[in-house]
Amino acid sequence: MKAAIILCAMLALSECMVRIPLNKVKTAREKLEEQGLWEEYSMKYPYRPFAKFSSYAVGNEQMTNDADLAYFGVVSIGTPPQSFRVIFDTGSSNLWVPSTYCSSAACNNHKKFNPSQSSTFRNTGKSLQIQYGTGSMTGLLGYDTVAVGGIQVPNQIFGLSQTEAPFMANMQADGILGLAYPRLAASGAQPVFTNMVQQGLVQDYFSVYLSRNSASGSEVTFGGYDPNHYTGSITWIPLSSETYWQISVDSVTVNGQVVACNGGCQAIVDTGTSLIAGPSNDISSINNAVGGNYVQCGNIGNMPDITFNINGHAFTLPASAYVRQSNYYGCSTGFSGGGDSLWILGDVFIREYYTIFNMGQNYVGLATAV
Known part of the structure; x- marks a missing residue:
């Protein structure tokens, strides 16, 4: 067989097909399946970044870093x-934008979608209401072609706002594109990424890189990931729930001592939240361990690391990552307390760890961002 393969390289393809009995050559997958190793292998090495010969597209959408507080890109x-x-x-599942039906202050200082100017728009007659942590929006649902990251998604359902909460008037972005699971979607609306996958446009995972200090380069990649954005290996963490991108955290430690999440807790990986949020008592404990919520800017280099222990792996944040520096308010930690027992690993965490969101196998992949 080895001689036949060498000969094949010197012959035309038609001759090659005659000389090599391809039906007798087992694929790598077949060999692994015979040894009972395929499941383990596919979980350990589930992806090829930007596969050159794949029939799927890879969509790169550049995002603007708004003062490390929010990240947004442009869709049409x-x-x-x-x-x-x-x-x-990644903390919600609906796409919506302001519309000409809306007269809220938040709509009047943003671009509005005009359905009468689109030849492909279809109205569903259904209403939409979404509650976020800082307010809500209401509107109606329609279908149209959505383009994101160079990928055209026909027949995409989306929200056209009729009212928007006051806080949205201060957003640089016009609307929100949710990337969580369909079960979290208001009014049963199919999320954009789910629609991409079901239409066979991309593979069933996407990745996020968030830049630091308002720098350019942030991006979300649909159906691929970019090794240039991380160093070292990817750690794969199974989801504990498939609504949000929810995972189990073992503990939070400072200098090897547990300061929060004692005995384990649940957290979501959320690109739409600026800070790291958790129960008030736990957040107070973390802040006390590092010297308080408000700290001396000149002391950042002396402050301890904070480690999130997840699925047996340590994900450490240095003080330079979790302390926010402002010309107006001085320096404060990026931890926020609340009443919910569900932790939120927001942008403070994701800036340090390049994240792959695997909807096909229900995993989150984390690797040290560069």
């Missing part, structure tokens, strides 16, 4: 396309 909706800036939010 309709025919001809109308462009909007949207926050790519």
